[in-house]
């Protein structure tokens with residue numbers, strides 16, 4: 001008879017889990033999480049009758065086989081998410097809260113489920129998942145320090161990126177265990193300012209390092225950059241892509257970082273035309289993501305030109 005807390009290790013996954021923990025604390029629950037890109041988490045668990053799984057912010061489609069196995073073995077599952085879910089199984093043991101609307105994230109789904117009790121965590125997550133308009137909308141009338149929560153959301157999101165958990169400033173499981181002690185991010189920021197400072201300093205330094213990136217291709221509407229081969233590049237590539245998108249809203253960006261004989265690729269569609277990133281990346285073996293933001297986990301060096309051609313064909317406005 002075990003409880004499993006299974007969630008994406010980014011801002012959204014962690015803030016969604018913190019809210020549910022505040023509502024019903026169970027410090028003995030087993031924690032299964034990882035980097036932002038570690039999304040196949042359900043097959044890390046063996047669960048059966050009497051076990052309860054809380055699953056947040058990872059695609060049901062990507063975890064379907066393991067989910068069905070756990071349900072058939074008798075486990076009960078609470079599942080909240082906003083990624084493409086596939087066909088949601090009909091099962092008495094499954095309590096599914098899936099909302100794939102384009103401006104919603106998992107922490108907002110959980111906030112609705114809990115009647116807004118821990119709203120500031122949902123606001124933080126919305127900023128972290130790059131939904132600032134949603135964050136401001138749900139914060140309306142709540143007198144929250146939006147600038148601070150925006151920065152915290154971005155920093156928690158930033159912490160999730162890396163080639164391995166060792167690349168990260170904080171293991172997401174450890175970070176979650178710190179955050180879950182607080183009803184609100186404001187209380188956390190007051191009690192543990194050193195955590196915010198460590199992330200903030202890392203973010204500034206990594207972003208400065210990213211400026212040393214090399215432009216591999218640059219045409220009207222589409223730019224491909226390669227960052228230096230070091231942990232700071234792997235940590236910052238996703239948030240750097242978000243920043244480039246904000247600074248150049250009509251341009252698509254692809255950011256490549258070296259990894260084991262190939263590249264990790266982050267693609268950001270132009271903010272003025274947030275489509276096509278998932279389609280582009282699904283054309284490569286280890287690609288996936290959303291229409292506005294997608295990636296390829298391993299692009300062999302030999303496929304670099306093929307990728308650049310496909311990216312330019314998708315986004316060139318020349």
Ligand SMILES: [Mn+2]
Nearest residue numbers: 012057105129
């Ligand atoms: Mn999310």
